[in-house]
Amino acid sequence: MDIDGFRGRLITAGHDDYDAARAVWNGAVDRRPRLIARCGTTADVVAAVRFARDRDLEIAVRGGGHNVAGTAVCDDGIVVDLSHMRAVRVDPVARTARVQGGALWGDVDAGTQAHGLATTGGIVGHTGVAGLTLGGGLGFLMRRHGLTVDNLLAAEVVTADGDLVRASADEHPDLFWALRGGGGNFGAVTTFEFALHPLGPTVTAGPVFWAADDTAEVLRFYRDFVSEAPDELGTVVRLGTVPPLPVVPEELHWRPAVAVACCYAGPVDEGERVLRPLRRFGTPLVDLLAPTPYAAFQGGLDDTVPHGWHYYWKSTGLSGLSDAAVSVIADQAHRAGSPRSYTAVFHMGGAVARVPRGATAYAGRDAAFNIVIDGVWLPGETGERSAAETAWTRRFLQALGPHRGGGVYVNFLDRDDDPARVREAYGDDTYRRLAGVKAAYDPGNAFHHNKNVRPAEPAYLVRSTQSPQSPPPGTW
Ligand SMILES: Cc1cc2nc3c(=O)[nH]c(=O)nc-3n(C[C@H](O)[C@H](O)[C@H](O)COP(=O)(O)OP(=O)(O)OC[C@H]3O[C@@H](n4cnc5c(N)ncnc54)[C@H](O)[C@@H]3O)c2cc1C
Structure with a gap:
């Protein structure tokens, strides 16, 4: 062929x-x-x-x-x-990076940190830049610097017609709006251009673990603690077992636990001061918070979610961590059958919530937290195990019912999440606007193998003018 x-x-x-x-x-x-x-x-x-x-x-x-x-x-x-198109080119003076459409966040963190710069990226280094960015982009830096899409300056996109267009605030602005949250619906992005910010390279970062029995107390303390914390503090709670990482004492490996992973996007000593109350709470099993190179911290979780294991997720935004919500999470989180299954809770707010609703297609800015419940089993494990982990994630999501809020993050939707959940991710207004842009750039829905936004009827089409600055295909 x-x-x-x-x-x-x-x-x-x-x-x-x-x-x-x-x-x-x-x-x-x-x-x-x-x-x-x-x-x-x-x-x-x-x-x-x-x-x-x-x-x-x-x-x-x-x-x-x-x-x-x-x-x-x-x-x-x-x-x-595009998985072999992974180049990252940093302009340290302009504080921008051009990143190819198959790069991983580990590539970006390494390239940008060489200049003491960073942008908001995912919390696992082997996650792709493209999919994460197009869905919104949550990460440890988001409360300080916004979502990944809030740092996107431009994208070069191959549309369904096979045209190469550049989208930015001034060029194809409707497409640029849609790319910032609307997922892979609008074409294949060959290059992203991001704004960068000074960071580290050493930051106060790492996880603190407590025993699973302490989960409710830890979560209640955590909720109050982060509600007062400066935007510089990014945290993700991880409930499950202690991962068997070399940095963790062996006797704790696989022990049921709750952890708060922290990254302070400011001076190291300020981070140590801000995080002192958290570290002093209760009796941690192990405290791995320390001055750490940001790029190394970002790769710290990579081995806990390797390629090839089997995964099934359920997710939702949360309106807050009320005592009732904490009770549900503490009750459900440790009921998984597999020691590899876990739950992650991302603290939102800060700069994410300050971007006006509708400024981008990412529609979850009202969520106070995002929870993702991850059933995990090994390729050789029986159908019984996969059924049990899948059932646990579904039961957990259902139990969260009244505490859900702010929709669902489209990038955390799994294979059986139906079109109604895609609508839930965007809400009616954003979905309608996305459908209009989709109809303008991909009326035949060629890019539908994704969390699909269906094109609006032709009568609603509005396409902004073709940019004279669209690059020729050979440009990099
Ligand atoms: C272990 C793990 C940790 C994660 N952590 C985070 C996190 O911290 N923050 C967060 O926000 N999300 C996180 N995610 C979710 C992540 O954002 C999505 O899984 C995202 O789809 C990954 O992007 P990818 O490029 O690897 O996707 P792929 O699997 O390669 O693609 C997924 C979809 O993205 C689109 N796409 C991919 N590449 C392109 C391209 N070049 N042009 C146009 N469309 C494209 C396509 O529609 C494709 O179907 C995590 C996922 C995992 C598995």
Whole structure:
């Protein structure tokens, strides 16, 4: 098979590395595309999208391959695979970074921290920049610097027509709005341009663990503590077991626990002062908070969620951590059957909540926290185990009922989350506006292998003018 103008690698079922090339982070996803077009350049992406369009092929777009729903790979169609396009180019004077569409957050953190700079990225280094950014982008720096999309300056996108367009505040502003939260619905992004901020490189960061029996007390203290904390403090609570990391004493490995992972985006001594009350609360099992290189801290969780394990998630925004919500979380979080299953609670607010509603397509700015309940099992484990972990995540979500608020983060939706949950992620107004932009840039819904926004009826189409500054396909 050949693709006109394509100079990357084409992988089909006949190739030795077909199975490796079609595997995504979630080992429970097993799809067999007809063709994987592994792109090396923007021109390859253009060629692959045009090829798919001309043959009406099912298209999946792959960045980091991390999405739990496995939308980066499809059955039978073509995978436009950007996973080898991982370059990061930093301009330390302008404090910006140009990042290719297949880069991982570890690539960005390494590239930017070399200059003492950073932008909000995910909390696991092997997560893809593209999928995370297009859904919104939560991370330890978001309360100080906003979501990843709040730091997005521009994106270069191959649309369903195979055109390469640049979207920014001044160029295709409707598309630029939609890309900041609307997911992979609008084309294949070959390059992202981000604003950067001075950070570290050493920051006060790390987790503090307490025994699972202390979960309710820890969560109540935590809620009050973070409600007063400065925006510099980013935290994620992790409930489950103590991961068997080399930095953790061996006798604690796999012990049921609750942890608060912290990162202070300010001076080290200020971080130590701000975090003192948290560290002094109760009797921690282990306290790993310390002055730490930010890039190393960002990679700290990588081994706890490896590629190839099987994962199933449920998620929602939370309006707060009332005593009643804390009781539900403390009651449910440690009922998972697998020691690998866990729950993460992201503290929102700060700069995230100060961006006006509607300024971007990310619609969850009212959520005080985001909770993601992660059922995990090993590839060899029986159907019984996967059924039990899946049932636990669903029961947990249901129990949270009255405490839900602020919608759901689209990037935490899993394979069986239906279109109603995609609407829940956006709310009616944002969804309607996204559907209009979708109709303008992808009226045939070529990019539907994602958390899909369906194009609006043609009567509502409004497309901003083609930018004269759209780059030629060879530009990098
Ligand atoms: C362990 C783990 C930790 C996570 N932590 C965080 C976190 O801290 N913060 C957070 O916000 N999210 C987090 N997420 C969720 C994450 O944002 C999503 O999984 C996201 O989809 C990952 O992006 P990716 O490029 O790896 O996705 P992929 O699986 O490659 O793609 C997912 C979808 O994104 C779109 N897409 C991918 N690449 C492109 C591209 N170049 N152009 C256009 N569309 C594209 C496509 O629609 C595709 O179907 C985490 C996920 C995991 C598994």
